Amino acid sequence: MIISFTSYAQNSWSLDDCVDYALTHNLKLNDLNYSTKSNKENYRQSFRELLPTVTANSNYNVQYGRSVDPNNNTIVSTDFFSNNYNINGSITIFQGFQKLNKIALSNFLYKATQDEALQEKYLLAFRVMSAFYDIQFFEGLVKISKEQVNISLSNFNLAEKQIEIGLKAGADKYEAESVLIGDKLLVTQSENNLKAAKLKLIQEMNLKNTIDIKINMVDTFDIEEEKIQEMEVDSIYNKALSFMPIIKAQENRVKAAKKEVGFAKGNLYPSLSLSAGYGTGFFETNVDASGSVIPFNTQLKDNASQFIGLSLRIPISERWSSRSQIKQQKIALMQAANNLDIQKQELQKLIQELFQSYEATKVEYNQTKQSEASRLLAFTIAQKKYDKGLISTLYLYQSKNLYANAQNENLQVKLKLKIQEKTLDFYNGLPVFNIKTTNQ
Numbered sequence: 001m002i003i004s005f006t007s008y009a010q011n012s013w014s015l016d017d018c019v020d021y022a023l024t025h026n027l028k029l030n031d032l033n034y035s036t037k038s039n040k041e042n043y044r045q046s047f048r049e050l051l052p053t054v055t056a057n058s059n060y061n062v063q064y065g066r067s068v069d070p071n072n073n074t075i076v077s078t079d080f081f082s083n084n085y086n087i088n089g090s091i092t093i094f095q096g097f098q099k100l101n102k103i104a105l106s107n108f109l110y111k112a113t114q115d116e117a118l119q120e121k122y123l124l125a126f127r128v129m130s131a132f133y134d135i136q137f138f139e140g141l142v143k144i145s146k147e148q149v150n151i152s153l154s155n156f157n158l159a160e161k162q163i164e165i166g167l168k169a170g171a172d173k174y175e176a177e178s179v180l181i182g183d184k185l186l187v188t189q190s191e192n193n194l195k196a197a198k199l200k201l202i203q204e205m206n207l208k209n210t211i212d213i214k215i216n217m218v219d220t221f222d223i224e225e226e227k228i229q230e231m232e233v234d235s236i237y238n239k240a241l242s243f244m245p246i247i248k249a250q251e252n253r254v255k256a257a258k259k260e261v262g263f264a265k266g267n268l269y270p271s272l273s274l275s276a277g278y279g280t281g282f283f284e285t286n287v288d289a290s291g292s293v294i295p296f297n298t299q300l301k302d303n304a305s306q307f308i309g310l311s312l313r314i315p316i317s318e319r320w321s322s323r324s325q326i327k328q329q330k331i332a333l334m335q336a337a338n339n340l341d342i343q344k345q346e347l348q349k350l351i352q353e354l355f356q357s358y359e360a361t362k363v364e365y366n367q368t369k370q371s372e373a374s375r376l377l378a379f380t381i382a383q384k385k386y387d388k389g390l391i392s393t394l395y396l397y398q399s400k401n402l403y404a405n406a407q408n409e410n411l412q413v414k415l416k417l418k419i420q421e422k423t424l425d426f427y428n429g430l431p432v433f434n435i436k437t438t439n440q
Contacts, residue, residue, distance in 0.1 A: 014216040015132050016434050018205055019125045023435065025206040026124055032117040039110040046103040052091035059084050069285045080284040085300075088277035090311075095273075096266025101259045108256035115249035118437060122245065122426075124204070125433045130419065131201035135215055137415045138194035144407045145187040151383075151400060152180040158387065175393045179400075233355045237348050240427040244347060250340040257333040264329045267322040268315060276308040351427055358420040365417050368410040375399075375406040 013021075023029065062081040069076045092099070156176040163173055198213050207213065241247055282299045294302070315322065382399035385391045426432040 012214050012216045015129060018128050018132055018201065018215070019433055019435075021207065022124055022128045022205040023121055027206065029117065029120055029124065032113070032120055036110070036113045036117050039106070039113045043103075043106040043110045046099070046106040049099050049102065052089050054087070054089040056085075056087040058086070070281075070283055072285075076285065078285075082281060082283045082285075084279065084281035086277060086279040088275065090273055090275035093272045093274055094269075095271040096269030098263050098266035101263040101266065105256050105259035105263060108252040108259065112249045112252040112256065115245040115252065118435070119245035119249065121435050122433070125435060126423070128201065128204050129422065129433075131197065131204050132215060133415050133419055134197040135194065135201060135213075136217060137411060138190060138197050139217070140411045141408060142187065142190045142194055144404060144411070145183065145190045148400065148404050149180065149183045149187055152176070152183045155386070155393075155396070156180050159393070162389075172393050175397075179397050233352055236355065236424065236428050237351050239429045240347060240351060241344065243429060244427075246343055247340070247347065250336070250343050254333070254336045254340055257329070257336040261326065261329045261333055264322070264326045267318075267325065270312060270314045272313075273311045274309075275311060276306070278304065278306050280304040354420065354423060354427075358417075358424060361413060361417045361420055365410075365413045368406065368413045372403075372406040372410045375403040379403040 011017075060081065060083050062079070064079050066075065066077050068074070069080075070082055156173070156179075159172045159176040199211075201215075202210060202213055280300045280303045282296050282303070284293060286294050286299055286303075288294055379399045379402070382391060382396050386393070386396040422432050
């Protein structure tokens with residue numbers, strides 16, 4: 001246990017590692033997997049319903065006092081015992097195609113639960129990705145905050161030296177110290193936010209026996225300009241319709257509802273079944289001419305009987321329950337079809353909003369990148385002027401704060417744009433997550 005804990009605490013986790021671990025250890029996914037296995041067994045059993053049913057039974061009876069002799073149906077007053085054996089079989093020849101509809105119905109429900117489980121995997125993967133990038137954002141924020149502390153510390157030391165040689169007043173030292181303390185507070189706040197982000201990722205992954213996690217930072221925030229290409233909403237939507245598990249699941253539920261209607265209609269048709277059986281028995285009252293009980297093996301052979309027959313059931317009146325059930329299933333079919341339209345509508349709205357936000361974020365990204373560069377240049381100039389005593393402390397710290405804010409804004413927009421890119425890539429059918437989509 002100690003070795004396991006240590007390995008989790010020291011390993012550097014990539015996004016794929018985090019997603020893979022979360023998919024393996026998520027309890028809700030386990031519950032969906034159990035539902036999928038249950039529906040898979042229902043589907044297999046629907047095929048077995050086509051097989052004949054075979055039953056065997058045996059009984060041993062001891063009768064006392066006045067009773068009917070099962071051998072010759074006469075009234076006797078003696079105690080005796082009897083032993084019977086029977087084996088019967090039956091198979092449905094026709095039942096309004098209900099069993100065939102049941103096979104198709106259970107198959108569609110099985111596929112629907114598979115798709116719903118896959119949908120939950122994607123949702124979990126996106127939550128893990130969001131938590132993963134939150135960590136990277138706050139780690140970047142901690143880095144920026146510490147850089148600001150170093151700048152403030154250098155200016156504080158410079159102010160002390162300039163005060164010693166009489167170039168600055170004592171108030172400048174207190175001003176520099178106040179800014180330094182404020183920057184250290186921002187570092188503490190950023191580190192606390194980073195801890196909260198790590199905890200969120202640990203919880204999404206269901207990672208046990210750990211309170212910290214180290215993630216792989218390699219090239220995650222790099223935004224390649226050539227990858228920021230124009231996309232069309234309709235093409236993304238049509239592509240998403242072809243593979244989104246939630247759409248596929250609802251389509252299968254619509255197909256299942258159609259088979260439910262067919263199954264209900266089967267109650268209006270006659271049903272025909274074939275049955276056959278074999279029976280024999282031993283009776284203590286079965287004696288020969290000398291009054292001796294006929295041997296067990298002989299009786300089993302002599303008392304054997306067989307039967308074969310057809311059974312026809314014709315529904316005449318069932319208080320309109322069958323037709324009422326058909327109407328209910330037709331309503332359920334319309335409801336399932338409407339739910340499918342709702343899912344398609346929600347998907348289209350989601351992609352439209354995501355695409356619009358993506359286009360806006362691209363503009364923000366270019367602006368914040370330019371703003372960061374210009375603020376850096378302005379701060380560099382202000383720092384040089386301050387070092388030469390050409391500007392006041394207040395002007396320098398205003399320039400420094402503007403540069404820090406520009407860094408934070410650019411970092412935040414980078415994160416937002418990266419998530420939006422990956423999300424649009426996902427809806428466009430690209431392999432964003434390493435998730436197995438084939439049915440098991």
